[in-house]
Amino acid sequence: MSHIVVKDLSKTFYLSERTSGLWGSVRGLFDRKTKAVQALKGISFSVEPGELVGYIGPNGAGKSTTIKILSGILVPSGGTCLIGGRTPWKDRIQHVGRIGVVFGQRTQLWWDLPVIESFELLRDIYRVPESVYRSTCAEMIELLNLESLLNTPVRQLSLGQRMRCDFAAAMLHRPDILFLDEPTIGLDAVSKLSVRKFIKSLNQGHQVTTILTTHDMDDIEALCDRVIIIGNGEILCDGSLAKLRSQVSSRRYLKIDLKTDQFQFETPGVSVLNQEGHTITLAFDPLQISAATLIQKITERYEVEDLFVENPPIEEIVAELYRGAR
Numbered sequence: 001m002s003h004i005v006v007k008d009l010s011k012t013f014y015l016s017e018r019t020s021g022l023w024g025s026v027r028g029l030f031d032r033k034t035k036a037v038q039a040l041k042g043i044s045f046s047v048e049p050g051e052l053v054g055y056i057g058p059n060g061a062g063k064s065t066t067i068k069i070l071s072g073i074l075v076p077s078g079g080t081c082l083i084g085g086r087t088p089w090k091d092r093i094q095h096v097g098r099i100g101v102v103f104g105q106r107t108q109l110w111w112d113l114p115v116i117e118s119f120e121l122l123r124d125i126y127r128v129p130e131s132v133y134r135s136t137c138a139e140m141i142e143l144l145n146l147e148s149l150l151n152t153p154v155r156q157l158s159l160g161q162r163m164r165c166d167f168a169a170a171m172l173h174r175p176d177i178l179f180l181d182e183p184t185i186g187l188d189a190v191s192k193l194s195v196r197k198f199i200k201s202l203n204q205g206h207q208v209t210t211i212l213t214t215h216d217m218d219d220i221e222a223l224c225d226r227v228i229i230i231g232n233g234e235i236l237c238d239g240s241l242a243k244l245r246s247q248v249s250s251r252r253y254l255k256i257d258l259k260t261d262q263f264q265f266e267t268p269g270v271s272v273l274n275q276e277g278h279t280i281t282l283a284f285d286p287l288q289i290s291a292a293t294l295i296q297k298i299t300e301r302y303e304v305e306d307l308f309v310e311n312p313p314i315e316e317i318v319a320e321l322y323r324g325a326r
Ligand SMILES: Nc1ncnc2c1ncn2[C@@H]1O[C@H](COP(=O)(O)OP(=O)(O)OP(=O)(O)O)[C@@H](O)[C@H]1O
Pocket: 013, 014, 015, 037, 038, 039, 057, 058, 059, 060, 061, 062, 063, 064, 065, 066
C-alpha cells in the first residue's frame, strides 16, 4: 500500500490588492479587491514506503505549498491526501508525531539554547520515551558528527553545522516520513556531500520515505531514482531520471580526443557541438544512429586517443521542461 497518496490537490491563495497612494488606501478600507493565486491546480501522485522522491520545479511552481499541505501546516482548497492513512490537516497531532520536516531556510532549534537543550525540548514535545531518545540521539551524534557542537548555542553555529543539527532534531522521534525543503541551500560543497550521505543512509538504512525539494540538480542525481516535476501548479513529469531524459530529448553526446585537430564529419543525425583543439564534442540522435555505429565510423577515419558517450546534463533537461511551464 502506498505511504503517501495525493489526489487532485489544489490550493488557491487570496491576496488583497492595494491601490497606491493615500486615496487608494482610504478606498481600500471600503472597497477591498482580492486576487486569487492558484498555487496548486489539482496534483496527484503517490509514494511507496521507503521511496526517495525528488520534487522539483521553478520558483513559484508550488513545491513549498505541497510540502506545507503534506506536513499539515496548510489546508488545501480541494482534493485529498492520505499519509500512512492520516489526513495531515485533520489528524495533525498523530501526523506530526510520524513525520520529520527540515526546511533549509528555517530552523526548528531554539536560537539561544545549546543544541543539546533543543534536542531535550523536542524529546519532551514529542513525548519520546527516554530509552528511544538516548539511542536515537547517540546514533545521530555519531552519524552527523555532532559531539563537539552539542553545548554550543544554535546562533553560534555555521549554516552547515546548523543543518546537521536540524537533521538530527527532525529524526529524534523516529519518523518514518521525511519532508526536506531545500536542505542543501547555501551549503558549501563538503557540507552538501555530508548532508547527501546522511539522507541516503536514512533512506536506505531506516527505510524512511522521503520527499526532497531542491534546486540543486546534483542532489537529484546523487539521491533520487524518481523525480516529480511541478510547474505552475501542475505535475509536468513523474518518473525515473531516464524517463525524464527520454521525455524531453533523446539527444546524447560523444566526446572524442583525436591525434589531429583536422576534423570533418558529416552524417545524418550527428552535429559537431564544440571543438577545442583535439577535443571534439558531437551531439547525436540515437534513434538515427547508434553510439556503436557512430564510434565505428569515426575510428575508421581518425586515430582516436580517448572517447566517451554522455547523456545531456540533467540541468539542461529540467531547464527545457521549465521553459514549457512558464
Ligand atoms: N501564503 C501565501 N499567500 C499568497 N500566495 C502564496 C502564499 N504562499 C505561496 N503563494 C503563491 O503560491 C505560488 C506557489 O508558491 P510556492 O512557495 O509553493 O512555490 P515554490 O515552488 O516553493 O517556489 P520557490 O522555489 O521559489 O520556493 C506562488 O505564486 C506564490 O506566490
